[in-house]
Amino acid sequence: MQQITDIFKIQDLKKRIFFVLGALAVYRLGATIPIPGINTAALQAIFASQKGSILGFLDIFSGGALGRFSIFSMGVMPYINASIIMSLVQGAHVFPVLDRLQKEGESGRKKITQFTRVFTLFLAAFQSLGLTIALTKMGSGGGPNIVSNPTFAFYFVTVLTLVTGTIFVMWLGEQITERGIGNGISLIIFAGIVDRMPAAVMDMIKLIQIDEISLLSGLLIVALVMAIVAFVIWVETAQRKIPVQYAQRMVGRKMYGGASTFLPLKVDQSGVIAVIFAVSLLSVPYTIGSFNPGAPWAQKLMSVMNHSSLIYQLCYVLLIVFFCYFYNSVSINPKDLAENMKKWGGFIPGIRPGEPTAAHIEWVLNRITLGGALFVSLIAVLPDYLRAKFNVPFYFGGTSLLIVVGVALDTIAQTEAHLVMRNYEGFYKNSRIKGRWFNVGQ
Secondary structure: OHHHHHHOOOHHHHHHHHHHHHHHHHHHHHOOOEOOOOOHHHHHHHHHHOOOOHHHHHHHHOOOHHHHOEOOOOOOHHHHHHHHHHHHHHHHOOOHHHHHHHOOOHHHHHHHHHHHHHHHHHHHHHHHHHHHHHHHOOEOOOOOEOOOOOOHHHHHHHHHHHHHHHHHHHHHHHHHHHHOOOOHHHHHHHHHHHOOHHHHHHHHHHHHHOOOOOHHHHHHHHHHHHHHHHHHHHHHOOEEEEEEEEOOEEEOOEEEOOOEEEEEEEOOOOOHHHHHHHHHHHOHHHHHHOOOOOOHHHHHHHHHOOOOOHHHHHHHHHHHHHHHHHHHHHHOOHHHHHHHHHHOOEEOOOOOOOHHHHHHHHHHHHHHHHHHHHHHHHHHHHHHHHHHHHOOOOOOOHHHHHHHHHHHHHHHHHHHHHHHHOOOOOOOOOOOOOOOOOOOOO
16 A cells, blocks of 8 residues: 555656546547447447457457447457558568668657558558448348448548547557557557456346356356466466576676676566567458458458357467567567676686687577467467357457556556656566567557
8 A cells, every 4th residue: 555655656657657548438438439420339249249250359449449449440450450450561571771770779660650650540441441331231130220321421430530540559659658658569469458458247147147057156257267366367467586696706806706696588588579560460361351241252251260160269379479579579689688797707607708608698598489489379369269269258358458457557657667767666666567668569
């Protein structure tokens, strides 16, 4: 309780927290404003019938904005997709101009960010048009159409509104990152997922009251959720510590070094980044199929990439593993670590400095990354299996749980860093929460 009080003693930290809360409130308000010309009752009937499909999954990921077809229906998906493509292009060294910008430091990074924003605009227009076309061709099982009068004006206004909403949400996320606490894009996704949790709990209570499920089954589900949360926290904060010894050296008249320390490598270095990127890419087939949902190829694509299908789950796992390794290759350079250790007289006991040290760090990193990636994949696909096997009545765990826990840990870590920097005690007296300082889109 004292740590919570200390937060409000620091004016800068208090302003940052209130700014985050205000920005998230604006986002949630926009997520409830529907686009004109939409039959919301018919739309909700369709989403209620497709809770287990990719459409229902994307609705959960957007915090219900897609199910209402609000002005923020596209959310941050186009921005994340643009960030993924830009990161892959930079990693593959396809365009020399991007390689030059990467070497220019802060000014080059700002130009790359501008390119990402422009690319986001084009992706948002493409995805918004596909979503609008799909909605105009949907019906609720013979009931009324979602769009009663799909004129050119309706298409233009709807696409313009959705693109504008995406750009605003992107800007809002950047403002949260710059002027608040935590990563803005991740916190926006976090807010959308958490918004659905009270309704899920109430649905669970209602099912128990009408004897749809027994009280014992409900308690077992809650216990399972708590166990998975604890396990996720344990893995998210786990580290592989490589021992490092620094030799003594004389600088002037003083002796330096001779200390023993360690190089911490997180088991799940990418955290929620790999999950968010995987979900974003898997939404692309739905966007492509939505341009002509009645075509045989589109229906085949929808059935193959259904959220509960084996092919979808396999692609999901492979993408998570890929992005875990990709994130590590971008954020950690074993050669630079080895060179810095050698420069300051450090070495790993039993390993020669230089190239052997870099090879050893890379070998350890690849092993723990595989374990972390497989763990994240297991948690991501577990809910679908449990829902099909044991008829779990609401969406828990999986992608939502990984994002909620990961973003919460990183935000707490940054808040704790502000407290410790100003000589206040952290949330835990004898330990520190190790979060990830990352930014989606960089």
